[in-house]
Amino acid sequence: MNNKQTILIVDDSMLNRALLADMIGDSFRILEAEDGKQAVAVMQKEGSGISLVLLDYVMPQMDGFGVLEVMNRNGWIKDIPVIMVSAESDAAYIERAYELGVTDFINRPYDVNIVRRRVMNTLMLYQKQRNLMGMVADQVYEREKSNNLMVYILSHIVEFRNGESGMHVLNVQAMTEMILTHLVRLTDQYDLTPEDISLISMASSLHDIGKIAIPEEILNKPGRFTDEEFAIMKTHSAVGAQMLDDLELYKDEKLVKVAWEICRWHHERYDGRGYPDGLKGEEIPISAQVVALADVYDALTSPRVYKPPFSHEEALRMIRDGECGTFNPLILQCLTEVAGELESRLNRGVTGREVTNDTQRLVETALDAAGDAEVSSRTLELLDYERMKYHFFASMSNEVQFEFTEEPPMIVLSDWSERKLGLPEIVMDPYNDEAFCQVFGSENLTAMSTLLRATTPDDPVVDMEMQVTVEGETRWLHALARALWSEENPPSYMGSIGKFIDIDDQQAQLRDLQFKAYHDPLTEVVNGAFARKVIADRLGDGQDRDRDTDRFVLAVCDLDLFKQANDNYGHQFGDKVLQHFASRLQDSVRGDDIVARVGGDEFLLCMECPVNPQPLIERIHGSLEGEFEGFPLSVSMGVATTEGGVRDYDELFRRADVALYHMKRSGRGGFVFYDDLNEEEQHSLTDGSHTALSGIDAGEEGQ
Numbered sequence: 001m002n003n004k005q006t007i008l009i010v011d012d013s014m015l016n017r018a019l020l021a022d023m024i025g026d027s028f029r030i031l032e033a034e035d036g037k038q039a040v041a042v043m044q045k046e047g048s049g050i051s052l053v054l055l056d057y058v059m060p061q062m063d064g065f066g067v068l069e070v071m072n073r074n075g076w077i078k079d080i081p082v083i084m085v086s087a088e089s090d091a092a093y094i095e096r097a098y099e100l101g102v103t104d105f106i107n108r109p110y111d112v113n114i115v116r117r118r119v120m121n122t123l124m125l126y127q128k129q130r131n132l133m134g135m136v137a138d139q140v141y142e143r144e145k146s147n148n149l150m151v152y153i154l155s156h157i158v159e160f161r162n163g164e165s166g167m168h169v170l171n172v173q174a175m176t177e178m179i180l181t182h183l184v185r186l187t188d189q190y191d192l193t194p195e196d197i198s199l200i201s202m203a204s205s206l207h208d209i210g211k212i213a214i215p216e217e218i219l220n221k222p223g224r225f226t227d228e229e230f231a232i233m234k235t236h237s238a239v240g241a242q243m244l245d246d247l248e249l250y251k252d253e254k255l256v257k258v259a260w261e262i263c264r265w266h267h268e269r270y271d272g273r274g275y276p277d278g279l280k281g282e283e284i285p286i287s288a289q290v291v292a293l294a295d296v297y298d299a300l301t302s303p304r305v306y307k308p309p310f311s312h313e314e315a316l317r318m319i320r321d322g323e324c325g326t327f328n329p330l331i332l333q334c335l336t337e338v339a340g341e342l343e344s345r346l347n348r349g350v351t352g353r354e355v356t357n358d359t360q361r362l363v364e365t366a367l368d369a370a371g372d373a374e375v376s377s378r379t380l381e382l383l384d385y386e387r388m389k390y391h392f393f394a395s396m397s398n399e400v401q402f403e404f405t406e407e408p409p410m411i412v413l414s415d416w417s418e419r420k421l422g423l424p425e426i427v428m429d430p431y432n433d434e435a436f437c438q439v440f441g442s443e444n445l446t447a448m449s450t451l452l453r454a455t456t457p458d459d460p461v462v463d464m465e466m467q468v469t470v471e472g473e474t475r476w477l478h479a480l481a482r483a484l485w486s487e488e489n490p491p492s493y494m495g496s497i498g499k500f501i502d503i504d505d506q507q508a509q510l511r512d513l514q515f516k517a518y519h520d521p522l523t524e525v526v527n528g529a530f531a532r533k534v535i536a537d538r539l540g541d542g543q544d545r546d547r548d549t550d551r552f553v554l555a556v557c558d559l560d561l562f563k564q565a566n567d568n569y570g571h572q573f574g575d576k577v578l579q580h581f582a583s584r585l586q587d588s589v590r591g592d593d594i595v596a597r598v599g600g601d602e603f604l605l606c607m608e609c610p611v612n613p614q615p616l617i618e619r620i621h622g623s624l625e626g627e628f629e630g631f632p633l634s635v636s637m638g639v640a641t642t643e644g645g646v647r648d649y650d651e652l653f654r655r656a657d658v659a660l661y662h663m664k665r666s667g668r669g670g671f672v673f674y675d676d677l678n679e680e681e682q683h684s685l686t687d688g689s690h691t692a693l694s695g696i697d698a699g700e701e702g703q
Helices: 014-024 036-049 064-073 091-099 112-161 167-186 194-206 209-213 227-245 254-265 286-301 312-320 329-345 357-371 377-397 417-421 434-440 442-453 504-518 528-539 562-569 571-587 614-624 649-665 696-702
Strands: 006-010 029-033 050-055 082-086 104-107 400-405 410-413 426-428 461-470 473-485 493-502 552-559 594-597 602-608 626-628 631-633 635-641 671-673
Touching (some): 006 014, 006 036, 014 112, 029 036, 036 050, 036 064, 036 410, 050 064, 050 112, 064 082, 082 091, 082 112, 091 104, 104 112, 167 194, 167 329, 194 254, 194 286, 209 227, 227 254, 254 286, 286 312, 286 329, 312 329, 417 461, 442 461, 442 473, 442 493, 528 552, 528 594, 528 602, 552 571, 552 614, 552 649, 562 571, 562 631, 571 594, 571 602, 571 614, 571 626, 571 631, 614 635, 614 671, 649 671
Parallel strands (some): 006 029, 006 050, 050 082, 082 104, 635 671
Antiparallel strands (some): 400 493, 552 602, 552 635, 594 602, 626 631
């Protein structure tokens, strides 16, 4: 990473930008923007990597006040100091600038010493503030880490006596936080703040401390409890609550009160059949209700001295089916909706835990007191690190990553976009930018915008594929985007982040695989299986069709003397004959008619024909007869129609096959309609033993 601090100079005058850059010197990395919108785009891309902004007031596109308003709206003004530089000296103007958060004000004409000193003072002030924020964050983080560790050790002692690992405590804690967090999104029935959720999650670690008083032979008994043993075991909830009640100095602390509720009532059940007090419904505090569910789930999925572990799916089924008692329906709904995350979030261990929301709020409170800022130096360093990774992976993965803001309308693309899409990194008002719309297409952009705006904060991801035009070439892209919503109620759409992945090669491979799956590799007409599917779909059941106009003809064609082509000229010549014949078949029908190879030298035609099919078949047959490189082409055809209501593909094919059989037996080189056969001929092959596709050409060996 570049160790130089970054300063953004925003001025529509190139001379002023060059003058300020020279005054500041080479000790900084200098970025420039010639108007307000371009400045916002640079800040959108660089984020907290910018250490200072020198901002002019009078500019095209967006003036200095407009830039400050965007910085306030996005919260950037708290992380990035701004020095306003202008020839304007009106008091109201200067007061407005300070109201919008500028740190200092420099009048033109510039004095080099004043510019350097104010730049250095501002940078030093913000660096000291960031150092202070980092110290506060570190102290709060370490304090919470120690608190968590002490609670974990105490809980582990309890679990150790029970022959279990401390993972049960951590799993219950993690699951409690997950369900409560989801619960407040699902309903406003429970007035739970993030602080409450954090407190309940920590207090859940003490839910089984009463087991310290239970004899070890009962705790670790592998078989079923006797009634007397179970009565003793059940006392652990009341004993744990009493232990907390005996903490004279701390029993009025909120953590102790919540832990008392959980200890005493985490075995109560929603239908009133729990213990020790037989509470039911909302008589049970929501803290105890959620911990009860988490306790049951982890007990089911963990090994115990009296049972092996159940699978995640089986545990969920047992809980939903009421095999483990009755639970609040809302909490069960939360369990169902977070079920996909449980296996990945649980069993992570104490070292895998992150700083809780409570810690983050404590840090923010300390930071507000230290300078009305909301982000610690630790967070800023992480953001810088993540941004570095973002740009690195974007350049290495050949993905076009983007950030789109609604106000002002602007999209910032990763560096690779110019090489891949021929677009600049920053596009202002992309929906009305001619070059941008030419690449992505207005319809695609409208569709993606509609999908993003239809998302919710809980389900913000959009996944779609689109065709784009790059340098006149059409390519397929896979777009994966996440909508950004404000914290307001109701939330408003702020923009999106995401990436475009070039999948044109994969699409080409897919098209090639589909072609190979649906087509005969030699003749490149469709194969029999695909033809059957398409024809069956077209035939339908006929109920909603006009029987007078919606009529189809199906013909099975056979090259009469094809075996002689292989025997006399070789198989390579035989392949050429088949390719030539398939080509003539396709040339003799319309583009939407179906031509398929269904056997060695047997082909199938299916056409919609609302008129008398006789002239059509006669014309097609005539176009197929002839010769190929001296080899005579003799063709036999069996024809069946949907006349009379036959809409089943298998029956239609059978009829055409029967007609073909009789054509070949009566001399070859012609065509026969199934309907022209007499009743005996139509039913002469019902056993299917001598159809054209089951060995009719076997008789050609001696001919």
